[in-house]
Amino acid sequence: MGGKWRLFVLGWAVILAGAVLAHAVQTTGGVKVTDVRFPGDKGVVMSGLLYLPPGATAAHPAPAVLISHGYINTREMQSPFAIELSRRGFVVLAMDMTGHGYSGGAVGEQGFGGPAALRYLQSRPEVDRGQIGLEGHSLGGGPVLSAAAAQPDGYRAIVLEGTTPGLLGSPATATPTTPRNVALVFGQFDEFAPLMWQVPKGSLVATSPRLQALFGAQGSVVEGKLYGDVAAGTGRRLWNPPVTHPWEHFSRAGVGHAVDWFQTTLKGEARPLDPNNQIWLWKEIGTLVAFAGFVILLLGTFELLLAAPIFAGLAAEAQPTTLKRDGKWALSLLATIAIPALSFFAFMKLGNLFFPMKAFPQWITNQLLVWAILNGLITLALGLVLRRGKSNLAKLGGPAVLLALAVMAVGYGSLALVDGLFKVDYRFWVLGLKPLDAVHARYALTYLPLWTAYFLVAIRALNANLSVKGEGALAAYATAALAMAGGFAVLVGAQYATLFSTGLLLTPTEPLNVIIAIQFVPLLAVVGIIAAFAYRRTNSYVPGALICAMLICWYVTSGTATHWSPDFKLPIPAASK
Structure with a gap:
């Protein structure tokens, strides 16, 4: 049992260390x-x-x-x-x-x-x-x-x-x-x-x-x-x-x-102090450490709960059908990396047509969901072409849903505690996760089914096509993180290499979406790690997909703007046209 508690305890320790540091910096001098x-x-x-x-x-x-x-x-x-x-x-x-x-x-x-x-x-x-x-x-x-x-x-x-x-x-x-x-x-x-x-x-x-x-x-x-x-x-x-x-x-x-x-x-x-006398970066380092602890806590909670009698039936060793990294595996990896990034600007632009409305009031969230759902459809189509034979993925029902909810409840509780005690959240620069108020919780419940549909498709394809029999844990996590985030890492890298060398982005008419893409590099890497971690312990894509859907829905909804109101309509920003 001691080993099952290791990640759970480590997650809490890292969270508290980061939160205490951040709080000390932002309250310095009283x-x-x-x-x-x-x-x-x-x-x-x-x-x-x-x-x-x-x-x-x-x-x-x-x-x-x-x-x-x-x-x-x-x-x-x-x-x-x-x-x-x-x-x-x-x-x-x-x-x-x-x-x-x-x-x-x-x-x-x-x-x-x-x-x-x-x-x-x-x-x-x-x-x-x-x-x-x-x-x-x-x-x-x-x-x-x-x-x-x-x-x-x-x-x-x-x-x-x-x-x-x-x-x-x-x-x-x-x-x-x-x-x-x-x-x-x-x-x-x-x-x-x-x-x-x-x-x-x-x-x-x-x-x-x-x-x-x-x-x-x-x-x-x-x-x-x-x-x-x-x-x-x-x-x-x-x-x-x-x-x-x-x-x-x-x-x-x-x-x-x-x-x-x-x-x-x-x-x-x-x-009065010299303007160059600055300490704020240590607060950001603290909240970044806390964010890392939050991810560790999610993994640790999953592993701990899986050992509990109520969820013990979900535990199963992964059974990948792929025996080696052959040409079809490489093609699957390349498609998983490239297509979401290559389609990002076009699908975000198309997403402008998903206008804000009472039920779906966040325009950027709407655009991201158009991108996600269309990529889900592409993934389903590619699955027919790149099929490697019958999948051994288990299809779990109610207990998997309950497990995912319990994991996210612990993760959310950790942020509520940190916010209440230290008045900080989990963030670094453009990356930020904050508690939901009642209004945003209602928005999240409306958006969650759409995010869930996407992640059930995406995570199933990730585990079915890229998991290799006998591979080690680190290789599995690295592959999943690369597959989910690699395309956006290349996209962002190419944009800013061009900007710093020429003064212009590679796509100068897409500044807003380029900046939005920055945060998806670490976020999607986390998604890949969670998905691989859960799959290796259950032989199922469902628990990991549900956790990722709830995490991304929470993240996007809490930090994105609300555009709909009965008497106001924002013009489409020129940067996102």
Whole structure:
């Protein structure tokens, strides 16, 4: 029995170690992190994380900064800014935009939620209302620019990270005097340069006529030069670091320039520090460790429960029909790797036709499901061509469903515990898994049957076609991870090799979907490992497929934007057309 507990105990140990580290970093110096809710308009409830440094009190109010994540992200994405600003003495509100995270409404409604978030921040007794800054990344420029437009005198400075005025319905005013004290951080390799500043490459943003109009410059804007007058509210500064769009809010340069601007334009922070003095990456390492522990816990829970009497009948040694890695095996591996990645852009574009609706309100989720279901159909068709004979896969029923539910219940419970104790989740950069609220749980239940249909097909094909008799565990896990994630790894690698060498993506019109694809490299590798692990212990594809379906459904639903509402319709983003 001791061996059966090994992974289970290890998973918990790794989770707690990572969570404790992350919590220690984000609360360094006595900062308190609190989950807050506040009213938006029309009855919408808004969500945020409030970072309160110990010196900020009603008797000694501190300067404050409202920060916002970008499209299909959540408030946790901006923790590098929140950590660095709060440890310097700024009160920070990391908001969820409308239609994102735990905020209600749909994408873009009510000024993206920015005006309401600014009002809430101003209402805090610990905040010096005369010293408030605004920061937003990508579509996060929408809420902060909307807040600035709603209260032209309600803030002193703004940092735009990889964004532009007028993006997808945000306020478009851009003059040498409005907004107040603007700093722009825009990466030399920002994938959205043509959309945002009408220049072919991010490295050419200084030549953008729109940017020159904002800065009041007669020619190219000089990076690092202060334009205008901070005291008069007309300060302007450009930074153009060698980073990509999703790297802007996950880099020393992106975070440091924002800290520098707020330390320049806002007064009263309790602990000024060099902008390059940064510790936020350790928080991300902690939550990455916790994510790894979560995966280990899923595997350990599966193995532990399989030894219990109620599930003992499911235990069986795998019986692959493939005796060696021959030409047909190699062809199956190549097809499994290549087809999902090669079809990704075309099927995502087709998925735009799966419009948001009350039952299926998340447009990106809808697109991903179109990609998944069509790949499932292709997999079924290929199975007829590449059939290796009768499969020995067991077809398990009710007990397999119960086992998968129990495994995911333990995994979900681990995240609920970590969130409750330490106010962190499982994430690293663009990868993020967070608890579901009641609304997103309902969405997940609607989407789950579609994800389940896909994974039952995909995982069956994976185990039937690529498992080899007598192969070792590590070889099986590596093969499954490669098969599921290899195509996306090549896709992402080719895109960014081209971007870093030429300044343009391999597919310049697909920046959004390229960024979405990044997170599917680690996610699909995890899917492959779970599938192979479960198959080797049950000779069935069903338990692993069900676990993977629930995991991906949870992941996508919790972190993706809600687009449907009775009175709002978001135009299709140009980047995803």
